[in-house]
Amino acid sequence: TVVDECLNSAQRVLYYDHDYTRLQVRRTIDLVAGESSYDFPDDIEPGQIFSPLYVRRVSDQRIFPLRPGINWLERNAATVAPTNSIPRRYTFENQMIVIFPTPDVTLYDQLVLDAFTACTDLVNEEDMCAVDSEALIQMAEIMVRPRIGKPDVPGAAAILAKYLDSLTTQSGDDGEC
Numbered sequence: 001t002v003v004d005e006c007l008n009s010a011q012r013v014l015y016y017d018h019d020y021t022r023l024q025v026r027r028t029i030d031l032v033a034g035e036s037s038y039d040f041p042d043d044i045e046p047g048q049i050f051s052p053l054y055v056r057r058v059s060d061q062r063i064f065p066l067r068p069g070i071n072w073l074e075r076n077a078a079t080v081a082p083t084n085s086i087p088r089r090y091t092f093e094n095q096m097i098v099i100f101p102t103p104d105v106t107l108y109d110q111l112v113l114d115a116f117t118a119c120t121d122l123v124n125e126e127d128m129c130a131v132d133s134e135a136l137i138q139m140a141e142i143m144v145r146p147r148i149g150k151p152d153v154p155g156a157a158a159i160l161a162k163y164l165d166s167l168t169t170q171s172g173d174d175g176e177c
Contacts, residue, residue, distance in 0.1 A: 002147050003140070008121045010139035014131040015119040020167055021131040022048075022116040028056070029111040031087075031103040037096045038111060045118045046092055054112040055087045055103065063112050066090045070100045087111075135163060 014021045027041045040046055054063035070091045086108060087099040099111065117130045129136050138160040145152055 003144055004122070006144040006147065007136065007140045010136055010143055011122065011129055011131055012119060014135055014139060018131075018135070018164055018167075019116075021135050021164070023128070023130050023132075024114065025117055026112065026114050029097070029113075031055070031099075031105050031109055031111055033105045034102055036100060036102045037093075037098050040095060040097065041113075041115075043117050043120070044113075044115045046095065048116040048118065049092075050114045053090050053097070053099075055099075055108040056110040056112055058105075058107055058109045066099065070098065132167060135160065135167065138163060 025043075027044060029038050029041070031038075040049075051068055052065040054065050056063050066087055067089050068091065070089050085101040085104055087101060087103050089100045091098050097111065097113075103109075117128070119130045120127075122129060138156070141153070142156050142160060
C-alpha cells in the first residue's frame, strides 16, 4: 500500500510539476456516417489534446489537418442541411469533439488526435503510467524509502535531478533560443 501511494504521488508530482515527463500518445476515433459529435478517448482529458486534429483518408491512410473552430454560419448550415463530406473544422463542446461537416466515411474513416494521457492513479498491474517511467521509478523510490524505514540512497535526488534535466534538454524546453 505504501509503495502504491508513493508511486501515485510521484506520478502526480512529475505530471503537474514537470510537464515534459508526460506521456504523449496518438489516438484514433472511428468516424460514423451522419455523426458529427464524438466522445473523448477515456484516457485523454480535453485540455491535453494538441491542435490540430486530423482526419484519415481511406484510400491511402494519409492524415489531413482540421482547422479549429466552427463559426455560426457553418453551424447553422449543418443543422439546416447536414452533408456527408470531407471534415474541415473541429471544436470541443460539452466534453465532445465536434467536427464539421459530417464525414463521408467512404472517403475519411478516422479522427486522429495527439495528446498527453490523463494522470490517473495506478491501480492494476496493466495500468500504464502517464509520465516517463524511469523518472517515476526514481522519484517513487526516494519517496518510499523513509516511509518503510529504509535509509535514503546517497545522491538519489541529484541523480533524479540530472535525469530530469536530460529530459528537459531532449524535449527542447531549455528556455533558450
